[in-house]
Amino acid sequence: EIVLTQSPGTLSLSPGERATLSCGASQSVSSSFLAWYQQKPGQAPRLLIYGASSRAAGIPDRFSGSGSGTDFTLTISRLEPEDFAVYYCQQYGSSPWTFGQGTKVEIK
């Protein structure tokens, strides 16, 4: 199975700053079948990005995804207060579908 490793584990930033989250795969993710989710405490994950770079419906354009092969990035251009949460990547190119362990974006 493909193992996804997210870095850093925790990102401490201030509102207005830029956040860069990484997701590395143990083997190439076919056709860039990679998604990103946001999860807030006590809530279900919310889809942000699919296909490595396509924003899901209703997601603000400050969220962007990039990458291919084994290296993927989620960028939040300017952090809003509601963006402080845990972010997960997920690959769906090779069964079983797997998730990264998460990156927590916290207020500095």
Added chain:
Amino acid sequence: QLQLQESGSGLVKPSQTLSLTCAVSGGSISRGGYSWTWIRQPPGKGLEWIGYIYHSGSTYYNPSLKSRVTISVDRSKNQFSLKLSSVTAADTAVYYCARGDEYDDYFDYWGQGTLVTVSS
């Protein structure tokens, strides 16, 4: 707006079978192309895909759980279900149901999740 809602026992004894149901509203579970999925999250930990069922009834399970998992669909009630047998404390988690996209297996709609605790 599609909505998913999990229900079932919140406390299961070790070695018994965990049973959960996901009721789907705002859309038909029989509509072709989508997968209906179970995902779990142990307290304070990450997400694990359990498996899914297509509208056709075909199922796909995580190999790590395959020997203990059954996912089924009840089209008349517009719901799908999860059974996980021989549970241990390691199966304690929040269990989510979700919908897989029509063309690819990312998850665009999620239930709120339900905590299942395995304890005697």
